[in-house]
Amino acid sequence: MGNRLKDNLNSRYFEAANKLTSKRARRRIVAYVESYDDIYFWRTVLSRFENEERYFEVMLPSHQKLERGKKSVLMKFVGDHVGPDMIACVDADYDYLLDGATPQSRKVTESPYVFHTYAYAIENLQCYAPSLHETCVAVTLNDHRIFDFEDYLRQYSEAVFPLFVWSVWFYKTGRHSRFSLTDFGRIIDPGGFNVQEPQPSIDHLRRKVGVKVRQLQAEYPNNKADYLQTKERVKALGVTPQTTYLYIQGHHLFDTVMVPIMNKVCNRLRQERQDEIARTARHHTQKRNEMSCYEHSLQDIRQTLKKNTGYVLSEQYRRIQQDIEAYLTTARKSPGT
Numbered sequence: 001m002g003n004r005l006k007d008n009l010n011s012r013y014f015e016a017a018n019k020l021t022s023k024r025a026r027r028r029i030v031a032y033v034e035s036y037d038d039i040y041f042w043r044t045v046l047s048r049f050e051n052e053e054r055y056f057e058v059m060l061p062s063h064q065k066l067e068r069g070k071k072s073v074l075m076k077f078v079g080d081h082v083g084p085d086m087i088a089c090v091d092a093d094y095d096y097l098l099d100g101a102t103p104q105s106r107k108v109t110e111s112p113y114v115f116h117t118y119a120y121a122i123e124n125l126q127c128y129a130p131s132l133h134e135t136c137v138a139v140t141l142n143d144h145r146i147f148d149f150e151d152y153l154r155q156y157s158e159a160v161f162p163l164f165v166w167s168v169w170f171y172k173t174g175r176h177s178r179f180s181l182t183d184f185g186r187i188i189d190p191g192g193f194n195v196q197e198p199q200p201s202i203d204h205l206r207r208k209v210g211v212k213v214r215q216l217q218a219e220y221p222n223n224k225a226d227y228l229q230t231k232e233r234v235k236a237l238g239v240t241p242q243t244t245y246l247y248i249q250g251h252h253l254f255d256t257v258m259v260p261i262m263n264k265v266c267n268r269l270r271q272e273r274q275d276e277i278a279r280t281a282r283h284h285t286q287k288r289n290e291m292s293c294y295e296h297s298l299q300d301i302r303q304t305l306k307k308n309t310g311y312v313l314s315e316q317y318r319r320i321q322q323d324i325e326a327y328l329t330t331a332r333k334s335p336g337t
Contacts, residue, residue: 088111136266
């Protein structure tokens with residue numbers, strides 16, 4: 001019974017189910033995602049397309065087994081079963097940048113029913129630079145701009161871009177075991193960071209990247225033309241030296257780069273607010289009550305960042321929306337939909 005149910009759960013199954021419902025009922029479109037964290041992101045993306053005719057239900061690909069991840073969405077469960085009434089929504093990872101060089105890349109970039117983030121992962125979009133100050137305000141309730149996130153991530157991106165191109169080249173040519181994402185992530189870790197003096201962190205990063213780039217140039221002396229071709233191709237796909245942070249491994253950006261930085265920024269903002277309360281309170285009881293009220297209003301940095309939707313102003317989000325709109329337009333014209 002379980003296997004028969006699994007075999008039937010394809011777009012045709014949901015299309016038939018939709019036809020059996022009342023003509024006045026809304027059409028149900030199932031959107032399969034990789035993990036629990038992806039549900040909120042894709043719900044945010046898809047909700048604006050819901051109306052009196054249709055709605056989306058975002059879920060993991062299997063109720064029978066606790067399987068998660070991109071492979072489960074694309075291969076094990078969904079496979080070739082996607083269609084007008086069942087779609088897959090996944091992180092782009094490097095599949096977008098590999099531009100059809102692998103079977104999975106072709107599935108991600110060519111299927112009209114598979115949608116991707118256009119950034120490496122949802123974590124990259126949650127760390128969208130123009131939205132990070134607002135995230136700090138939500139965490140600390142202090143609107144003092146003490147750190148320029150946009151400038152830092154621009155410099156960070158410019159520093160890692162030359163090595164990023166090498167990383168894409170290694171994956172595109174099937175040599176990723178020689179320079180893996182783990183190897184890449186280890187080098188682009190900014191290390192120590194000072195809110196008041198962030199430049200030494202960037203300078204240290206540039207030196208580390210430069211050492212590795214020179215090493216790879218020595219190991220692959222005949223690769224200049226391929227490297228330049230890869231560089232131009234990733235630029236054509238939307239990567240710029242100033243926005244590389246959106247295309248590196250999402251968990252690395254979120255956990256290793258942004259959360260440590262935001263912790264330090266938010267700690268300073270909290271301290272500012274606490275100092276202000278201590279300075280302006282008229283007596284000890286007022287100070288204690290005001291401090292307690294403030295501390296109970298503070299938010300967790302990691303959880304607030306996971307719910308950050310400032311990416312709706314990004315070019316990557318706009319492209320996702322365009323893809324969904326094109327899919328719905330085609331589905332409306334298809335017979336029987």
